Amino acid sequence: MNTIVLMGRLARDPETKLASTQKGQTKVSRFPLVVKRNRTSKAFVVMITAYGNNAEFVEKYLEKGIKIALSGELVISQIKVEQTGTASYYTEVIMDDGNYIENDKISVCVDAVQVGDNLQLLGQNNVPEEWTDAVGTDGNLENNTLSYIKSGNGIDSVDEIVKTESVKQKLVYATVTYTNKSDEEINHMLYIGTLLLMDHEDRAYQIYDPTEQSGDDYDRVIWDGVARTAEMTYNSISEDYGDGGNYISSLKPGESIQVNMAWIVNENDLNNMYLNLNGDGAAYEFSDSMLKTGLVDIYQ
Structure with a gap:
């Protein structure tokens, strides 16, 4: 497992929906996280996906602009484009643990x-x-x-x-x-x-x-x-x-x-x-x- 730890702010409100799995339906939440690079003013965006209890946490507590620290598994998936027969790659982090960090609380x-x-x-x-x-x-x-x-x-x-x-x-x-x-x-x-x-x-x-x-x-x-x-x-x-x-x-x-x-x-x-x-x-x-x-x- 490629575990990664990130801290950043949500670029937009999470999207949460129900998805069918072998164990039945479960909640899935997805959101882009803006993470600043160390020692620079630059930032990059990582797509985060949360399932089950983690998705419920995301749906309940997180919204655009909130700062969060999380750990998860870095996943690189291959997607085949049927029209051209070529493949593209998609990177995301599957969230394991998360914690919102808000100074007003x-x-x-x-x-x-x-x-x-x-x-x-x-x-x-x-x-x-x-x-x-x-x-x-x-x-x-x-x-x-x-x-x-x-x-x-x-x-x-x-x-x-x-x-x-x-x-x-x-x-x-x-x-x-x-x-x-x-x-x-x-x-x-x-x-x-x-x-x-x-x-x-x-x-x-x-x-x-x-x-x-x-x-x-x-x-x-x-x-x-x-x-x-x-x-x-x-x-x-x-x-x-x-x-x-x-x-x-x-x-x-x-x-x-x-x-x-x-x-x-x-x-x-x-x-x-x-x-x-x-x-x-x-x-x-x-x-x-x-x-x-x-x-x-x-x-x-």
């Missing part, structure tokens, strides 16, 4: 952001193995070695390390509370926190990727540590649902739940670090929902 509050030299804030549960490997003999996170690269052209020159730098790695540990503001129970709620880096000058902000920084004698940066921004690497609450497990199984109307999420980052990036909790996972470009809901300056 959920509120999120940042309770605290802590920065540490070690992993003690995480306790003993669900700590990523690569993080435990990054702890030194003194119990603290080891330094990260940054290498500044001048790229060659692959013909007359090769990539060259022009300088190296040792920086401390820090644990960023955020505690947030999600509250269901609606009058309906929300099941399998996907939650995502992302860290992004921004430069700002004269009230103008620009997101940057730390690996793509350039200077007079270098054009990119690599490192050997585990530091990484973007989507959270650690989350305290999970459910065996969908891909990644970062789901809250259920939130009743008016109910709140506290979640911890964490990243390991380079210390020299802390002053430019912002937390995005709007649910779209954006970390390398401004999204409409990000501009609407805002960001949290974690170093204030």
